[in-house]
Amino acid sequence: GESVGLHLPTLSVQEGDNSIINCAYSNSASDYFIWYKQESGKGPQFIIDIRSNMDKRQGQRVTVLLNKTVKHLSLQIAATQPGDSAVYFCAENSEIRGSARQLTFGSGTQLTVLP
């Protein structure tokens, strides 16, 4: 079936630097995308989302970019902090089976912030 995948399984950045986490998706019909952060021992936490009619959305220290032409999604974290160390997942929310919607997760990137 359709899948969402990530380019890199691990990413290490220096504290204070910017982080960029990438994601490729394959379902061209997906109209909504979400980035989640999962810390050890916890469930995924919502970070930011973007609809397919947008190409950029900004939150507090985070920015999501969507390039529908190449089916690419990225998460940018500004001034990365130790508390940002976690696994980051992209997920696409698409309509299936009529009006039902389903989340499909990418494989995840482990972000490590170095002191």
Next chain:
Amino acid sequence: SAVISQKPSRDICQRGTSLTIQCQVDSQVTMMFWYRQQPGQSLTLIATANQGSEATYESGFVIDKFPISRPNLTFSTLTVSNMSPEDSSIYLCSVGTGTYGYTFGSGTRLTVV
């Protein structure tokens, strides 16, 4: 957003036994979902728990192995039946919030020995 309480948070079980995981939400929700997260991997949807009807299972998951109950709009259970070491995973409950949003519980870390 909804607050999810998932129990147990972790368990170690003998192969061949079954474990029932509970998911309690602090508000009524229409959509409830169960995911599996195998060690070091992403989340895979097991099934959608429908209130008042049978759960809808994804490809590769069957009711006999993962029976699900949804007696009301705030509660659901997932049972992992006849467990083997391959069932060792984190099992997560999720609820839909609004049209597009989802909230996740903290998960149940299951180890089968």
